[in-house]
Amino acid sequence: MNEHLVEWTLLREKNYLQSCIDLHLEKKICEQFTTDYGRIDFAHKIKNDGFLITELETIIDTRAKLSYCIEQTKQYQNIRFNSDENHYICILLANQTTDYYQREIKNFCNESNIRYYLYDLDIVKHLYEKEIEKALINVGVPLAKPVAMNLTHLASFNRFFIPFYLNNTDRLVKNDFSSFFNVLNTEKSHSTFNVVFYGCSYFDLAYKEEDFYILTKLGIEFRDNLNIHQIVPNVKKVDLSIEQKRILLQSLLNGNFYEKKSKVNIYYFLKFVSLTEGEWIPRGRTFDNKAKLDFVNNFLKMNYTEGTVADWLRFTCNHCVELGLVERIRTQGFYDRVILTTLGSRVMNFLEFDISHKREQVQIPLQI
Numbered sequence: 168m169n170e171h172l173v174e175w176t177l178l179r180e181k182n183y184l185q186s187c188i189d190l191h192l193e194k195k196i197c198e199q200f201t202t203d204y205g206r207i208d209f210a211h212k213i214k215n216d217g218f219l220i221t222e223l224e225t226i227i228d229t230r231a232k233l234s235y236c237i238e239q240t241k242q243y244q245n246i247r248f249n250s251d252e253n254h255y256i257c258i259l260l261a262n263q264t265t266d267y268y269q270r271e272i273k274n275f276c277n278e279s280n281i282r283y284y285l286y287d288l289d290i291v292k293h294l295y296e297k298e299i300e301k302a303l304i305n306v307g308v309p310l311a312k313p314v315a316m317n318l319t320h321l322a323s324f325n326r327f328f329i330p331f332y333l334n335n336t337d338r339l340v341k342n343d344f345s346s347f348f349n350v351l352n353t354e355k356s357h358s359t360f361n362v363v364f365y366g367c368s369y370f371d372l373a374y375k376e377e378d379f380y381i382l383t384k385l386g387i388e389f390r391d392n393l394n395i396h397q398i399v400p401n402v403k404k405v406d407l408s409i410e411q412k413r414i415l416l417q418s419l420l421n422g423n424f425y426e427k428k429s430k431v432n433i434y435y436f437l438k439f440v441s442l443t444e445g446e447w448i449p450r451g452r453t454f455d456n457k458a459k460l461d462f463v464n465n466f467l468k469m470n471y472t473e474g475t476v477a478d479w480l481r482f483t484c485n486h487c488v489e490l491g492l493v494e495r496i497r498t499q500g501f502y503d504r505v506i507l508t509t510l511g512s513r514v515m516n517f518l519e520f521d522i523s524h525k526r527e528q529v530q531i532p533l534q535i
Contacts, residue, residue: 169458217253445505
């Protein structure tokens with residue numbers, strides 16, 4: 168099991184972490200924090216007694232791993248969060264490490280006034296599986312898996328809606344969209360048009376009947392609230408108006424999740440942000456280590472490639488930003504940070520309540 172996944176699990180399963188450490192952990196103060204003396208795995212405030220810096224290790228089975236652990240821990244002795252309080256350092260090691268390397272680590276700790284603790288890697292694996300299962304649970308209601316889409320922004324919907332607005336209609340055929348989707352006049356794939364249309368259909372705005380693309384009642388409202396002043400020749404993107412955002416939120420909250428991929432993606436993304444504290448939104452199409460890619464694939468119960476997973480996170484993040492559900496904090500590092508807004512937190516709670524309510528409607532009568 169990769170160290171990043173072990174760390175994530177231990178920091179979520181605070182009771183188990185506390186059972187491994189004989190100091191009273193009051194709260195986590197940092198995680199994967201870079202200092203002048205190396206990158207701290209994590210650190211905690213100790214109740215009434217300063218700080219504990221933890222060097223986390225999985226199984227040490229080579230001399231090189233042992234040396235790295237020792238040298239890194241030595242550097243931690245130079246770190247001070249607050250010069251007036253005590254600073255403790257510990258090595259937290261998987262007890263599956265062989266006796267030989269455990270003795271080496273223990274001797275080093277005794278000589279250097281560093282604390283030495285063990286955890287059970289098998290227990291952590293079990294806790295990790297429970298956390299993933301708990302995060303993924305859809306409380307008994309059929310809910311489709313999240314799906315990678317090439318829809319970068321919800322504002323792309325307006326390319327589909329402009330012809331409806333200009334023609335003052337709620338029914339068009341494919342050729343009517345050619346001025347706004349140039350690909351329709353070529354022999355190239357119509358994928359761009361299809362991605363936008365299906366995105367609209369997932370939000371209950373439009374549907375197809377024979378050769379016609381037809382707006383729903385919600386779609387007509389969406390059309391009538393276009394940012395008209397942004398409609399110019401060859402326009403590729405018209406920003407969502409405030410009212411259009413409200414319409415999309417109304418659709419998101421209407422309880423219709425069956426085969427609605429865009430809504431499902433938003434639901435899973437909000438849960439993902441809640442689960443990871445929004446720290447793993449890649450700025451590009453790669454991850455800095457395979458463990459995070461595996462984590463996201465496990466969470467989504469999919470087996471996407473690295474680029475596809477990164478796109479799913481970035482594009483769905485864009486959708487949530489457009490709807491005011493999250494705020495994205497740009498960084499110079501490998502990942503941007505995302506935080507749930509008050510609206511985003513309320514929407515996620517509502518969706519979970521709605522799904523739970525549907526489950527109870529089905530399951531309660533079955534208890535008779």
